[in-house]
Amino acid sequence: MSTGKRRPLVVGNWKMNKGPQEADALAVQLKVVIQDYPAVDVGVAPTFLALPAVAERLKHTAVQVVAQNCHPEVSGAYTGEVSPEMLRQLGVTWCLVGHSERRQIFGESDSFVGQKVRGCLRAGVLPILCVGETLAERDAGQAEAVVQRQLDAGLAGLPTDQLASVTIAYEPVWAIGTGRNASPQQAQEIHAFIRSYLEDRYPPFVSRSMRILYGGSVKGSNAAGLLGQADIDGALVGGAALTRDDFVAIVAAAHQRGS
Numbered sequence: 001m002s003t004g005k006r007r008p009l010v011v012g013n014w015k016m017n018k019g020p021q022e023a024d025a026l027a028v029q030l031k032v033v034i035q036d037y038p039a040v041d042v043g044v045a046p047t048f049l050a051l052p053a054v055a056e057r058l059k060h061t062a063v064q065v066v067a068q069n070c071h072p073e074v075s076g077a078y079t080g081e082v083s084p085e086m087l088r089q090l091g092v093t094w095c096l097v098g099h100s101e102r103r104q105i106f107g108e109s110d111s112f113v114g115q116k117v118r119g120c121l122r123a124g125v126l127p128i129l130c131v132g133e134t135l136a137e138r139d140a141g142q143a144e145a146v147v148q149r150q151l152d153a154g155l156a157g158l159p160t161d162q163l164a165s166v167t168i169a170y171e172p173v174w175a176i177g178t179g180r181n182a183s184p185q186q187a188q189e190i191h192a193f194i195r196s197y198l199e200d201r202y203p204p205f206v207s208r209s210m211r212i213l214y215g216g217s218v219k220g221s222n223a224a225g226l227l228g229q230a231d232i233d234g235a236l237v238g239g240a241a242l243t244r245d246d247f248v249a250i251v252a253a254a255h256q257r258g259s
């Protein structure tokens, strides 16, 4: 368990919701209200199609722009894909990598996810590496082994000085979009496991500074309990990020922790 205090980060993953106009409308609301929570880093992840409008709207504001996915390469014959370099040109700060929906629905392998992490860092985009076990894996007692395998591949080959630019998001698949969040203790257990994974392998500053977010049915009503845990440094929010008040309630809980 870590006693270090890291600045909280809350990211809203809008998934395949909100076209450019709706996304811009929410960005307009958020850019004003988020100013009230200076102790928190906040980001929103619209669809690729809405990224230009949202990036323009949030330029020079406290809300950072996040991409939901990328391809590892800089450019080339990869129909339908977007490179980290293109995201950087648009002003994107973070990029989700290896979200469980990408792994499960689109068959992304651990090693492909690792390539994306390295591709983001090459381009100067900060990766948020998503890890987490399915219900069957948890029931089989394999939660830690699965997370370890995903971390091994996701962080493979990174020089130590680049590790501090990576954020981890622990999202147990059984808690995503199900309304069934991990209890604060269940989440803390895996977060502490991830922290000790980092401690065992890298110099102390890595485990002390790297933020580990929790994701999976985070809401205003459960955010304080989750964010009160020693190793939970923020939240990756799906459904509750789609409306201003629900999202702001989570940011407010993170602000409490951070101030």
Ligand code: 13P
Binding pocket: 013, 099, 171, 175, 176, 177, 178, 179, 215, 216, 217, 218, 236, 237, 238, 239, 240
């Ligand atoms: P929900 O908050 O809707 O469970 O989604 C979590 C998630 O997948 C965020 O990336």
